[in-house]
Structure formats: structure tokens, C-alpha cells
Amino acid sequence: xxxxxxxxxxxxxxxxxxxxxxxxxxxxxxxxxxxxxxxxxxxxxxxxxxxxxxxxxxxxxxxxxxxxxxxxxxxxxxxxxxxxxxxxxxxxxxxxxxxxxxxxxxxxxxxxxxxxxxxxxxxxxxxxxxxxxxxxxxxxxxxxxxxxxxxxxxxxxxxxxxxxxxxxxxxxxxxxxxxxxxxxxxxxxxxxxxxxxxxxxxxxxxxxxxxxxxxxxxxxxxxxxxxxxxxxxxxxxxxxxxxxxxxxxxxxxxxxxxxxxxxxxxxxxxxxxxxxxxxxxxxxxxxxxxxxxxxxxxxxxxxxxxxxxxxxxxxxxxxxxxxxxxxxxxxxxxxxxxxxxxxxxxxxxxxxxxxxxxxxxxxxxxxxxxxxxxxxxxxxxxxxxxxxxxxxxxxxxxxxxxxxxxxxxxxxxxxxxxxxxxxxxxxxxxxxxxxxxxxxxxxxxxxxxxxxxxxxxxxxxxxxxxxxxxxxxxxxxxxxxxxxxxxxxxxxxxxxxxxxxxxxxxxxxxxxxxxxxxxxxxxxxxxxxxxxxxxxxxxxxxxxxxxxxxxxxxxxxxxxxxxxxxxxxxxxxxxxxxxxxxxxxxxxxxxxxxxxxxxxxxxxxxxxxxxxxxxxxxxxxxxxxxxxxxxxxxxxxxxxxxxxxxxxxxxxxxxxxxxxxxxxxxxxxxxxxxxxxxxxxxxxxxxxxxxxxxxxxxxxxxxxxxxxxxxxxxxxxxxxxxxxxxxxxxxxxxxxxxxxxxxxxxxxxxxxxxxxxxxxxxxxxxxxxxxxxxxxxxxxxxxxxxxxxxxxxxxxxxxxxxxxxxxxxxxxxxxxxxxxxxx
Numbered sequence: 046x047x048x049x050x051x052x053x054x055x056x057x058x059x060x061x062x063x064x065x066x067x068x069x070x071x072x073x074x075x076x077x078x079x080x081x082x083x084x085x086x087x088x089x090x091x092x093x094x095x096x097x098x099x100x101x102x103x104x105x106x107x108x109x110x111x112x113x114x115x116x117x118x119x120x121x122x123x124x125x126x127x128x129x130x131x132x133x134x135x136x137x138x139x140x141x142x143x144x145x146x147x148x149x150x151x152x153x154x155x156x157x158x159x160x161x162x163x164x165x166x167x168x169x170x171x172x173x174x175x176x177x178x179x180x181x182x183x184x185x186x187x188x189x190x191x192x193x194x195x196x197x198x199x200x201x202x203x204x205x206x207x208x209x210x211x212x213x214x215x216x217x218x219x220x221x222x223x224x225x226x227x228x229x230x231x232x233x234x235x236x237x238x239x240x241x242x243x244x245x246x247x248x249x250x251x252x253x254x255x256x257x258x259x260x261x262x263x264x265x266x267x268x269x270x271x272x273x274x275x276x277x278x279x280x281x282x283x284x285x286x287x288x289x290x291x292x293x294x295x296x297x298x299x300x301x302x303x304x305x306x307x308x309x310x311x312x313x314x315x316x317x318x319x320x321x322x323x324x325x326x327x328x329x330x331x332x333x334x335x336x337x338x339x340x341x342x343x344x345x346x347x348x349x350x351x352x353x354x355x356x357x358x359x360x361x362x363x364x365x366x367x368x369x370x371x372x373x374x375x376x377x378x379x380x381x382x383x384x385x386x387x388x389x390x391x392x393x394x395x396x397x398x399x400x401x402x403x404x405x406x407x408x409x410x411x412x413x414x415x416x417x418x419x420x421x422x423x424x425x426x427x428x429x430x431x432x433x434x435x436x437x438x439x440x441x442x443x444x445x446x447x448x449x450x451x452x453x454x455x456x457x458x459x460x461x462x463x464x465x466x467x468x469x470x471x472x473x474x475x476x477x478x479x480x481x482x483x484x485x486x487x488x489x490x491x492x493x494x495x496x497x498x499x500x501x502x503x504x505x506x507x508x509x510x511x512x513x514x515x516x517x518x519x520x521x522x523x524x525x526x527x528x529x530x531x532x533x534x535x536x537x538x539x540x541x542x543x544x545x546x547x548x549x550x551x552x553x554x555x556x557x558x559x560x561x562x563x564x565x566x567x568x569x570x571x572x573x574x575x576x577x578x579x580x581x582x583x584x585x586x587x588x589x590x591x592x593x594x595x596x597x598x599x600x601x602x603x604x605x606x607x608x609x610x611x612x613x614x615x616x617x618x619x620x621x622x623x624x625x626x627x628x629x630x631x632x633x634x635x636x637x638x639x640x641x642x643x644x645x646x647x648x649x650x651x652x653x654x655x656x657x658x659x660x661x662x663x664x665x666x667x668x669x670x671x672x673x674x675x676x677x678x679x680x681x682x683x684x685x686x687x688x689x690x691x692x693x694x695x696x697x698x699x700x701x702x703x704x705x706x707x708x709x710x711x712x713x714x715x716x717x718x719x720x721x722x723x724x725x726x727x728x729x730x731x732x733x734x735x736x737x738x739x740x741x742x743x744x745x746x747x748x749x750x751x752x753x754x755x756x757x758x759x760x761x762x763x764x765x766x767x768x769x770x771x772x773x774x775x776x777x778x779x780x781x782x783x784x785x786x787x788x789x790x791x792x793x794x795x796x797x798x799x800x801x802x803x804x805x806x807x808x809x810x811x812x813x814x815x816x817x818x819x820x821x822x823x824x825x826x827x828x829x830x831x832x833x834x835x836x837x838x839x840x841x842x843x844x845x846x847x848x849x850x851x852x853x854x855x856x857x858x859x860x861x862x863x864x865x866x867x868x
Contacts, residue, residue: 070380070402078373086366093358097351098321098334105336105349108277112340112347115237115255116216122148122158123239123251128653130166131243137167138193145182146189147617155255156224156234157183161207162241162249163198177207177249207250214240214247218340220281221257223294232256233285233294257285274331274352280315280345310335315345323355330355368465383427401431433460441467448474497639500529504643508650515539518654519554522647523624527556530636532628533606538568538575539614539622539651550575550623578611578623584641585611588631608632612640614648621648621655670767681790688834691841726803726824729810734759734776737819746826765794776820779809783817790827801828 129140141160148158159181167178175198183190198207210217217238224234238252276287282296310320320335335350380402437460447455448470457474459467507521519537527535534557538550552566568575578585587609606627614622624644626632727740736755744752747763760769768791779785785808793801807822 066380066402071377073403074373074377074380078370078376081373082366082369085369086363090359094332097332097353097358101334101336101349101351104275104351105338108347108349109338112218112338115253116218116239116341118152118155119237119239119251119253120216122160122253123241126160126162126166126249126251127241127243130162130241130248141180142182142191145180146191149182149184149189153184155253157181157254158252159183159254160241160249160251163247165246166241166243166248183254210238210240210250211247214242214250216240216341221279221283221285224254224256232258233283235279271357272354273357276350278311278314278348278350280340280347282311285347311348314348317346320350332358368469372466379430383431401428437464437467441470444470448477493635497635497642500639501643501646503529504646508646515651515654515658516553518651520556523554524556526624526626526640526643530626530628530632530640532626532632533557534627536566536625537622538566538579538625540570540579540620550579553622574609574611575623575625578613579620582613582615582618582620584613584637585609586632586637590627610637610640612637612644614644614651616645616648616652619648621651667766667770671771674767674771677792685790688838691838695837695841695844726826727822728824729819729821730776731819732780732817734773734820743824763796765796768792768794775807779807779820780817783809785809785820801826802831803827 125144126141129144130137141162145158145160149155152158159179161177161179163177164175177196177198179192179194179196181192181194183192198211219236219238221233221235224232234254234256236252236254238250240247241249241251274288276292277285279285284292284295287293314320314335314337317337317339319337320333322333324331324333331352332355333350333352335348337346337348339346383402440457444455444457444467455474457467457471459471462468504522504525507525508518510521519539523535523537527533534555536552536555539553540548541551542548548570550568550570570576571580574585574587588607590606590609606629608628608631610626610632612624612626613620614624624640624647626640725740726743726746728736728743729738731737735757736759739752739755741752744755747755749755755763760772763769764772772791775786785806787806789805789807791803791805793803795801804825804827805822807820809817810819810821812818
């Protein structure tokens with residue numbers, strides 16, 4: 046040890062400077078470079094992992110949006126079924142067929158659209174018939190297939206899906222299953238089911254079936270990282286889509302090396318918890334992140350996951366680390382060169398330079414580390430270089446601090462075109478700026494979508510609440526639309542086709558500056574911009590408005606709008622009106638698209654309101670006619686009572702006068718033989734009052750060739766509206782109460798206007814179990830009897846006159862006899 050110390054003391058100052066400077070500087074640079082490399086590497090890796098997690102979250106949101114669209118469609122099918130069952134009096138079977146086939150044709154991406162309705166949906170008063178009717182529309186080999194089926198409701202089958210939904214009605218999405226269709230292609234299919242409520246009571250379910258091919262495209266298009274593996278799994282473990290198509294349809298537990306671990310992961314995710322891990326797949330290190338997707342409230346979640354090779358994730362981080370290591374290596378080389386130069390200088394400048402370098406090596410980058418008062422020789426140049434390095438590091442540090450503080454507009458010039466650190470920082474700033482711009486753009490799109498979604502929901506609620514008056518509905522629509530779009534003025538024109546010879550567009554509502562405007566404007570269907578929009582069935586968007594077309598008036602003045610939008614109220618290529626909107630500033634494109642979207646719902650609602658108004662008018666007219674018939678029946682009943690009293694009086698008179706009694710007996714015998722010779726009409730009907738069996742006399746009565754010509758028809762096909770409506774009400778009351786009636790006299794008015802009188806008896810028709818399945822009746826034609834009763838009344842009057850004459854003659858004879866006895 047002493048020998049080494051002695052040898053070291055003999056070295057020159059230059060050697061000693063080299064030894065000290067190189068030793069200390071090398072150690073410091075090694076420590077600093079190691080710290081920088083590892084710090085930058087860890088930061089880059091964390092950023093890459095966070096970016097991967099964010100990407101998985103965004104794809105999960107996209108999948109959730111697709112699922113919500115399917116749920117919304119099923120809910121709309123349920124709402125449509127509820128509307129048809131609750132509001133319309135027509136043949137609901139036909140309405141369901143039209144609705145389902147139309148929906149299936151308009152949405153071919155769905156495999157099937159179907160409904161299950163209970164008996165209470167067709168008759169709200171039916172609380173005992175535990176039977177449900179199934180309607181389904183499906184595209185099979187390009188052909189529409191519509192089916193109807195009946196099923197009993199067994200409330201004891203607690204495992205039955207329908208009974209579970211009946212006890213706990215909610216929107217449900219079924220676990221995916223393999224559909225072995227008639228085409229021979231096994232597809233992964235699921236169903237979305239929505240409950241149907243009528244008058245607050247469960248009445249059935251609506252659903253759509255669709256295959257999951259679209260989700261396969263979502264996972265196959267994820268290619269941000271090379272060799273990444275994406276998958277989507279359902280709550281029952283089925284893999285709905287996977288980058289490797291051979292795994293689609295398999296259980297989640299079958300794709301991992303440890304089935305128990307896979308089952309634990311699946312249970313964790315389906316209960317709403319995310320999962321991430323570093324694991325080996327096929328001998329390679331992967332980072333896996335799985336996030337749950339909530340389908341409906343209270344149900345288990347689906348899961349979307351992404352496995353990315355860690356080599357690909359960390360590739361950029363390793364590149365930055367290599368740049369940092371290279372810079373440290375360059376610094377070390379610079380130090381070595383500097384030491385060789387400084388060793389040829391004087392001791393004092395060398396010591397000062399060594400101290401400055403030591404401080405610089407410790408990370409002290411400030412003005413105090415700069416060197417001054419050096420000559421212009423090599424040491425001075427080296428000092429200037431160190432000063433330049435300090436200035437560059439100061440600028441780089443300041444620039445990095447600005448970026449860290451979020452000031453992405455800060456200016457920075459790299460030391461040279463080979464300044465890797467500076468160029469890397471500039472590249473990082475550009476990436477951050479681009480990411481920020483994309484984030485702002487994405488948020489803007491999300492805000493627009495959210496705005497449109499909320500608007501559609503508000504208008505859906507508005508359209509459900511107002512369905513009795515066209516004018517009030519129009520005002521609610523246009524006022525809400527003007528306010529929601531934040532524009533100045535709007536009007537709505539509805540087609541008036543009450544008179545076929547005068548079809549025109551009529552303004553039903555106008556709204557501006559939060560006030561209801563009272564205008565009455567009429568356009569022909571081809572007149573002006575309104576007529577053009579109506580006839581062309583296309584949206585009109587104008588930024589150059591004619592001088593005298595329209596003005597927007599408020600308390601502050603009168604201005605001509607700079608933007609005009611006219612949107613047709615179109616439903617299935619049928620236009621029922623036009624919405625006209627005016628604003629002082631241009632209306633954005635997404636708002637115009639929103640108006641076009643809600644216009645279809647408005648058109649549908651307006652069409653339904655028109656139907657409701659017309660139905661209400663017909664119902665009012667029918668009720669008035671029924672009241673008139675009731676008054677006539679009461680008058681007839683009183684006449685019959687008087688006739689009965691007259692007949693009793695005639696019977697008493699017959700006991701006193703033999704001649705009159707014989708004549709009356711003859712007439713009565715003729716009347717009895719006439720009734721016996723006329724066969725009664727006998728008929729059976731189902732729950733909808735349709736003929737299911739009739740007698741031959743009824744066939745001859747209606748002048749048809751055979752019994753089959755009457756099967757399936759109702760009284761509405763054979764008699765007048767008044768008589769048919771009353772008969773339908775009587776039969777539905779019998780079905781409801783189980784009580785019939787006998788010998789009720791009715792006035793029948795045929796479709797050709799002919800009139801007849803009948804005596805009718807009707808009773809409930811029951812099956813072997815005692816359940817009411819329809820009605821049956823016996824009708825006897827008493828038209829001739831009515832005529833005979835009128836004849837008897839006339840004869841009664843004549844007989845009473847004869848009786849008075851006989852009594853008067855009898856009194857005269859008795860008076861004559863008395864005068865002979867007592868002369």
C-alpha cells in the first residue's frame with residue numbers, strides 16, 4: 046500500500062489530473078446516466094400502459110353503445126306494441142303482423158323481431174285467461190316468414206324465462222347461444238327482451254334476435270400494436286369475438302392454460318371488476334387488461350380484453366432509454382477529451398474547470414456553474430463549450446418544465462439537428478398537442494351525440510304526452526324544438542286532407558322569442574319553399590334568404606334571418622307535413638341532422654293523433670246512435686206492454702162472446718202454425734264475435750251459397766253499423782259476465798238496407814272445462830208477427846165497437862121485455 050502511494054506521488058500533475066478527473070467524472074456520469082435511463086424508461090412504460098388501458102376503455106364504450114342501440118330498438122318495439130294494444134280498436138292481429146314485418150324489413154341486420162302478448166293485452170278486462178300469443182317476423186333465405194302461435198301460461202314453472210320476466214319485469218339481454226339455423230351455418234346469437242306494460246300492468250314481452258358478427262369486426266380491427274389479441278366475452282363465458290376466429294364460440298375457461306384461474310377472472314369481471322396482469326402467452330410476455338361492460342342494471346357484465354406483447358408496448362420506452370444512454374455516453378466521451386485538454390493547462394484553471402464539471406455532474410444547471418475569465422486557448426474553448434452545454438441544458442430543462450406544466454405552445458430550438466434529447470422533447474410535445482386536439486375533437490363529438498340523444502329522449506316523452514290535439518301537439522313540438530336548438534323562430538305545417546278536392550298545407554303552430562305566435566297560413570302542396578320541401582321529400586337548407594320571404598320580429602326590432610331550414614315530416618316515404626326553422630345565424634349540420642331524426646318520430650305521432658281524432662269522432666257518433674236505439678227500444682217495450690194488456694182484455698171478452706172467440710182462436714192457430722213452419726236461425730261465435738258454425742236457415746237468410754261463406758265473418762259484414770255494434774256489445778258482456786238473455790226482440794238492418802224483426806236468445810258457449818270460449822244464439826224472424834200484431838190491434842178496435850153495439854142492443858131488448866111484462 047505504501048509502495049502504491051509512493052508511486053502515485055511520483056506521477057505528474059497532468060497524470061494526477063487525468064486520474065482524479067476521469068475517476069470522479071466517470072462515476073458521477075455513470076450514476077446520473079443510470080438514474081436518467083431507468084427513470085425515463087419507467088415513465089415511458091407507465092405512459093404506454095395507461096395509453097393501452099385508455100384504448101381498451103374506449104373500445105369497451107363503443108361496444109356498450111352498440112348494445113344500447115339494440116336495447117333501445119327492443120324498447121321501441123315494446124312501446125309500439127303497447128300503443129297498438131292500448132289505443133287502437135282495429136284488428137290487433139293484423140296490426141302486429143304489419144308492425145313486425147315492417148320492422149324486420151327496415152332492420153335486416155336483426156335475425157328476428159317478435160312479440161309475446163297475454164290475453165289481457167287484447168282485452169284489458171280479461172284477468173282469467175292464462176294464455177299468451179306469440180308473433181314473430183324473421184328473414185330466412187331472403188324471404189319474410191311470419192308466424193303466430195299460442196301457449197298456455199303455467200305460473201308454477203318458476204324456471205321458465207317468461208314467468209321470471211312476468212314476476213320481475215325488466216330489460217334483459219340473454220346469454221349468447223349457438224343458433225343451428227336452417228341454412229346450416231351455426232351462428233352465435235343473443236336476444237334483447239323488453240317488458241310491455243298496458244295501464245300499469247304487465248302484458249307481455251318484445252324482443253329482437255341478432256347474431257354477433259359485428260362484434261367480431263370490432264376486435265379484428267384493433268391493430269394499434271402488432272401481434273395484439275383482443276376478445277369480447279359474455280357473462281356465461283362464451284367468447285363473442287376474438288382476434289383468433291377459431292376461438293369464437295368457445296368458453297372463456299378453454300382459452301387459458303389454467304381453467305380455474307380463467308374461471309376466477311371471469312367471475313370477477315362479470316361482477317363489475319376490471320382485471321390486469323403480466324403473463325406469458327405462447328412463451329412470450331404479454332400485458333393483459335380486461336374491463337367489464339355493464340349491459341343492463343342488475344345483470345352480470347360482459348368483458349372486453351386486450352393482450353399486447355410487452356415488447357411492443359415497451360418498444361418506444363426502450364428507444365428513449367437508448368437515446369438517454371447514448372447522450373450520457375457522449376457526455377462521458379466529452380469529459381475524457383476535456384480532461385486531456387485541461388491536463389495541458391495550468392493547475393488553477395484545471396481545478397476550477399474540474400469543480401465546475403463536478404457541479405454539473407451533480408445536476409446543478411444554473412448561472413453559478415458557468416465559467417469565466419478564461420483565455421482563448423483550448424481550455425477557454427472547453428470552458429465555452431461547457432457554458433454552451435449549461436445553456437442548452439437550461440433551455441432544455443425550462444422547455445421540459447413548460448411541457449410538464451401543460452404549456453404546449455412554448456418555443457424551443459434544439460442545440461443542433463443531432464440534439465436527440467431536444468428533438469425527442471419536441472416530438473413528445475407534438476404528440477401531446479396531437480393527443481390534446483384529438484381529445485378535444487372527441488369530446489366535441491361526444492357532446493354532440495349526448496345533445497342529440499337527450500333531445501331524442503325529450504321529444505319521445507313529449508310525443509307520448511301530447512296525442513289528443515294536432516294544434517297543441519304542434520305547438521309543443523315547435524316550441525320545444527326552437528328552444529332546444531336555441532334559434533329564433535319556427536313553424537310547423539300539417540297536411541290537411543279532410544277534403545279530397547282541397548288538399549293543402551296548413552300552419553298549425555308558430556313559435557318565436559319564447560312566445561306563441563297566432564298565424565294562420567295555408568300553402569298548396571307545390572307552392573313556395575314549404576311546398577317544394579313537401580313535394581320533393583327532402584330537407585331544404587338556405588343561407589341566402591329572399592328579401593321579402595320572412596322576418597324575425599321581437600320587442601327590439603325586425604331582422605331578416607340569415608339561415609332557413611325546412612325539414613319534411615316523412616314516415617315510410619309518406620310526408621305528413623313540414624317543419625320550417627329560421628335563425629339569425631347559420632344552424633350547425635349536426636342540429637339539422639337531429640331535426641331530420643326527430644322528424645320521423647313527429648310524423649309517426651301526428652299520423653297516430655289524426656287516427657285517434659278520427660276514431661274519437663266515430664266513437665262519439667256511434668254512442669249517439671246507440672242512445673237513439675235505446676230510446677226506440679224503450680218505446681217498443683212500452684208498446685208491447687200495451688199490446689199484452691190488450692190481448693188479456695180480448696181473452697176476457699172472448700169468454701163472453703163465442704163468435705168473437707172462435708174468430709180469435711182461428712187467427713191464433715194460423716199464427717202458431719206460421720211460427721212452427723219458420724225454422725229458427727242458430728249460430729255459434731268465438732271470443733271476437735266471428736261466426737264459427739251456422740244453421741242452414743241462416744245460410745238461406747243471407748243468400749249465400751254455403752256455410753263456409755259465413756265462417757270467419759262478423760255482424761259488421763252482414764248488418765248495419767248500429768245493429769252490429771249493439772250485438773257485439775251484448776256478446777262481449779255475455780263473455781265477461783257469463784250471463785245470457787232470452788227472447789230479446791231486435792230490429793235487424795241488413796247491408797242492403799232491408800229491415801226485419803227478430804226474437805233473439807243468446808247464451809255463453811263453454812268448453813268441457815267450463816271456460817267461456819264464445820257465444821251461441823237462436824234468432825227467430827218475427828217480422829210477420831209484428832205485422833199481425835198491428836192487424837190484431839185494428840181488429841180489436843173493430844171488436845170493441847161491435848161489443849158496444851151488442852150491449853146497446855141487449856139493453857134495448859131487456860127494456861122491451863120489461864115493458865111487455867108490465868103493460
